[in-house]
Amino acid sequence: MTGLGYTLPAVLSVIVVCVLESKVLRTGLFRKPAYWISMAIVLGFQVLVDGWLTKLSAPIVLYNERHHSGLRFPWDIPVEDFLFGWSLVTAVLLLWVKQGQPRQNGSKR
Amino acid sequence: MDKWQYLLLLGGCLLITLPLEFLGGGVYRQPRRLFRSLAPVLAVFLVWDAIAIVADVWHYNPRYVSGINVPFMPLEEFLFFIVIPICGLLTYTTVSASLRRLRQLRDKAAQRSRR
Numbered sequence: 001m002t003g004l005g006y007t008l009p010a011v012l013s014v015i016v017v018c019v020l021e022s023k024v025l026r027t028g029l030f031r032k033p034a035y036w037i038s039m040a041i042v043l044g045f046q047v048l049v050d051g052w053l054t055k056l057s058a059p060i061v062l063y064n065e066r067h068h069s070g071l072r073f074p075w076d077i078p079v080e081d082f083l084f085g086w087s088l089v090t091a092v093l094l095l096w097v098k099q100g101q102p103r104q105n106g107s108k109r
Numbered sequence: 110m111d112k113w114q115y116l117l118l119l120g121g122c123l124l125i126t127l128p129l130e131f132l133g134g135g136v137y138r139q140p141r142r143l144f145r146s147l148a149p150v151l152a153v154f155l156v157w158d159a160i161a162i163v164a165d166v167w168h169y170n171p172r173y174v175s176g177i178n179v180p181f182m183p184l185e186e187f188l189f190f191i192v193i194p195i196c197g198l199l200t201y202t203t204v205s206a207s208l209r210r211l212r213q214l215r216d217k218a219a220q221r222s223r224r
Contacts, residue, residue, distance in 0.1 A: 005161065005164055005166040006161070006166050006167070009157060009161075013157075032205075033208065034201060034204045034205040034208050035201065037204045037208075038197070038200045038201040038204045041200050041204070042196070042197050042200055045122075045196070049118060049122065052118060053115070053118070058170075058173075059170055060114060060115050060118075060169065060170050060173040060174070061167055061168075061169060061170070062167060062168050062169070062170055063166070063167045064165050064166055064167060067164075067165075067166040067167075068166075085193070088150065088154055088190065088193060088194060089193065089194055089197035091150040091153075092146050092147055092150050092194035092197060092198060093146075093197060093198065093201055095145065095146035095147075095149065095150065096142065096143075096146040096198055096201070099142050099145060099146065100142070
């Protein structure tokens with residue numbers, strides 16, 4: 001663990017998504033129970049799919065051990081994958097919800 | 110058979126979540142909205158992924174991928190960034206619709222008991 005080529009961008013991606021919501025999009029998604037229930041379901045399936053992709057006995061994705069924290073949980077999933085997955089899914093959900101909302105005052109229609 | 114593993118895994122994700130299209134408000138039937146939600150995020154993650162591959166942060170086991178490549182990465186990895194967010198959207202739209210239905214039922218029950 002010297003490069004942090006995965007750990008650092010994974011943490012940054014979460015921060016970027018949070019700033020995007022709080023400063024730009026302001027959808028209110030994080031206050032919706034539907035979002036947190038959905039993410040719990042997504043997390044459950046991520047463990048299954050990601051667990052399969054990363055299992056060290058027959059890995060589909062191989063990580064350079066120098067570039068992540070070395071923490072793998074559960075099974076052999078690098079913990080960074082959960083930040084990566086959270087950012088990916090949440091960013092798309094934010095844009096989806098934003099488009100379903102009426103435009104703020106200031107712009108026409 | 111092994112080289113289709115990653116592709117089959119993604120296909121399984123799409124298959125399992127397909128019924129949600131009909132339980133929630135729909136994702137595939139709003140293609141414009143889907144595209145506009147997905148495209149910007151896809152662009153960012155593809156760049157991230159390409160850099161990670163070039164910098165040898167991670168790579169893919171040739172045994173378990175089809176061998177079909179798009180620039181910088183296996184086709185499977187490109188599809189991953191489309192399939193997984195779609196599964197997330199289908200989950201969210203279904204959970205939202207279910208909560209809405211529950212709320213309506215509860216309101217109706219409350220109205221009836223008030224009479």
